[in-house]
Amino acid sequence: MAEVSVKNVTKKFGNFTALDDVSMEFPDGGFFALLGPSGSGKSTLLRTIAGFLFADSGSIHIGNKSVDLIPVEKREIGMMFQNYALFPNMTIADNVGFGLRVRKVSSDEERRRIGEALELVQLSTLGDRKPHQLSGGQRQRVALARAIVTNPRVLLLDEPLSALDKSLRVDMQVELKRIQHEIGITTIFVTHDQEEALTLSDKIGILREGRMIQSGPPRSVYNNPVDRFTAEFLGDANIVAENDGNGRLNVSGNPSIKIPEGAETASALAVRPESLSISATEPEQEGLSKVHGRLVQRMFAGAMSTCIVQCGSHTYKMVARDQDVPNLSEGENIWLSWKSAQTIVIP
Amino acid sequence: MSMTLANQQRIKIFSLLSPAYLWLTVAIFLPLSAMFYFSFLSDVPFGQKEWFYSTENYQAFFQTTTYAKLLWKSINLGLMVTGCAVLVGFPCAYVLAKSIQGRSREALFLLVILPFWSNSLVRIFSWAIVLRGNGVLEIALNTILPFEVDVNLMFSTPAIVIGLVHSYLPYVILTSYLALQAIDDNLIDAARSMGANKLTILWRIILPLSLPGLLAGAVLIFVPVVGSFMEPRILGGRVGTYFGTVIEDQFVAVFNWPLGAALSFILLAVVLIILAVASPILRRAQT
Structure with missing residues (x-):
């Protein structure tokens, strides 16, 4: 577990400025939402924190250490993707155990930790199945188990619930919040669903056209928007x-x-x-x-x-x-x- | 009402399928049946000589070890060419599918399928010009290198392999490309986020997921290469005697069609057995 801090990060793709001098603090153990319309740079910010992208200027710290030169493989993050990105050729247990095997954990410990992670997401009995045999909600849980099984320092979620239908989404919000609370991991998630951002997070960052417009606790951002865009976008x-x-x-x-x-x-x-x-x-x-x-x-x-x-x-x-x-x-x-x-x- | 709809549907399906199947029947099944019939004759039925039914053409294969040795040599050639094509083609397909986009991808694709556009004989003879002593390859190497080298690959197994790999490389590139393109980039990102290095990702994710395409390409290469005769004959010269060239000889030189037919069917049977034996192993490798 660690706090994340983003300081003056700018990222350009050719002439397009995806992130423009973005700063935000993510204290240890909190649940944070990055909210914005499509093309606002929220996913770019998440991928820069993850290490898939490197900032052109500015810096990112995880646990008080700069990670600007550390690629994603070494950043010790857990990430969950919008379409879950489960490996279709592996069983659920192998999917969850992938990160452990990469770390050359002993097979006894691997089995134990896979069991624990699957238990946390309430899927203990499905370890032998293949991803295509699971429902959308179950795949979602597997993806979450896989992201946290290696005890990452930060959990990053890219539009985690957008592929689920409404009632399932609400169930998963509750579940996500419970699990995050249980393991106390610093969690940053990207969403374009303002209700989801308000429901889940301790702090919201609102992005627009690559700039961080406002950040703060949901209630304060909702009640005191800094501009008309935020007022109309959040609610x-x-x-x-x-x-x-x-x-x-x-x-x-x-x-x-x-x-x-x-x-x-x-x-x-x-x-x-x-x-x-x-x-x-x-x-x-x-x-x-x-x-x-x-x-x-x-x-x-x-x-x-x-x-x-x-x-x-x-x-x-x-x-x-x-x-x-x-x-x-x-x-x-x-x-x-x-x-x-x-x-x-x-x- | 629903009956007539179902009937209409059936007629539609039938009319779409029948041209292809009619063609396959006429163009492949009938001649192949005729050949199968010939393979059990003592001589071609349209010559002046007497002929009778016999299995002596099949027995001939087992009477000497020559045919079996040549078949083994052909299978080895098939494995070698398939292996080389996979080693050369798969990385190429990977880069085309995952790294290059837009215009340059189209241009590179055009280059990949270029061998399909040229006549195979022209292709083989141009290789002969390149590979022979004092040929294009030797002259080029000697211009670049500070010391003299002798390059005469002509009439050797490497020359045959080079020619065959060139002819069949597009198959493995195209089938692998399709399989690789279907792999979601997020899977690779997910593996990276879990700490996997490039080799692990290749071995545990990309290779297993693209294996069906890779294997399809390999089969498409292996089968014709085992029966190939043109490249071995022109580029191989004296060392270019393979099972395929022997079959060709029976038809065009010795005029012993029944033996040629019998050897062809033995080749077909062996290839099918190899594929049948390999398929469960390969299927297991995929999972």
Whole structure:
């Protein structure tokens, strides 16, 4: 186990800058997510930490030692791939034992450690099978067992759950978190699924066009995005006011949107869909920001309902428990309101 | 309704398959059957001489050790040529499949299949020009090297092997290339992340996974090389007597078709036995 630190890493492919002066700290034993749209450089960063790629400038430390000159084979990492990359010609036990055999571990110890790793992922009975005889979720577990059996210093996961269907993915998230907690290994995973990043990680790094836009604990990044991109990428955000270009916030002539103190010169104000309340009449309570609009669409999705509301030129999205949405029909005039404290100021 | 659909499907399948199978029947099965029939005759049935049914052509193979020795020599040649082609072709296929991309790959591929574009006789005779004493190879070496060398490979086993490897190399490159390209690059990355060096990756992952393609290529080379006669004759001269050349002699020189036919079928049987014996071993190697 070890902490990882990425310092000012830049990586170019020809004219394309895949990573632009990226820095992030990954303290020992934590669970970290690298999140970004495709082409943001998140996979490049992971592969640079792994040692498949070498940074053009900057440096990467694992456990306080620079690994800039150490190739992937010697970095003592465990890696799990998006398509699992199990060796189809080997049994599950041989797949898991591959890294041990490379390290010339005695056959007794090899067998014991394969057994332990398979037990950890709850697949003890399937050691003799071939990968093609396993389901997607089982292959996933084998890939995880194989990545951790050598006691690597860091566990790197490249879009680990994206090939699974939704219900299995949630199960695996719980499982992944449990196993990571059990062995306490520093884990970095790449994902484009923001919910997954929020659910699993202690710290999120958000990348865009090769740059680290923001990093921090999920809740703080979600509640205090540093820019509009982060606000809209991590969860949904309704932009309620934008800077008019003269350094003043323009609330679209809607004085019932309260501008928080000191936010007059911010670039935008936003509000999360789940912070909104909907009502047929104008709410009278103090301390509310509110807008008047027309209910365009109401979508029932089991636990939650989503409403799309048109307010002038703005389209708002609201999410609430279905029972909290009054009996309104599409096309009706309604009010959206939120506590002013829940207004997100985008600096 | 479903019956007629199923029937239509059947007609479609039949009409797509039948040209190929008709062709195979007419072009291969019938002549081969005729040859099989000839191999049990005492003489060709369309000459003036009397003929009768006999197995003496097959007995001839066992009466002297000459034929068996020549067959053994041919099998050895087949193994040698196949081995060389694999050693030369597999690394080439690996680089084409895994390291080179885009335009340059197309150009290199063109070079690989170039032997297929030229007439085989022209190919063999150009090798003769290269390999003979005072030939292209010797002149070239003497221009580069500071000391004189004598290179006369003509009429030797190496000359035959060189010629045959050149002719059949594309097979092993193409089949290996297809198998290697199907290997997911992530498997190699995964092995590296677990600490495996290049040799381990080659031995435990790349080779086992590309073995089906490699073997297909090897079989495609081995079978025709064992029966080859043109390269041994032209490039081998006096040392170029092989089972294939003996069969050819029966047809074009001695005009003993029944013996030639019988020897051909013995060759076919031996090759099939070799493949049958080898296949379970090879299948085990794959897993």
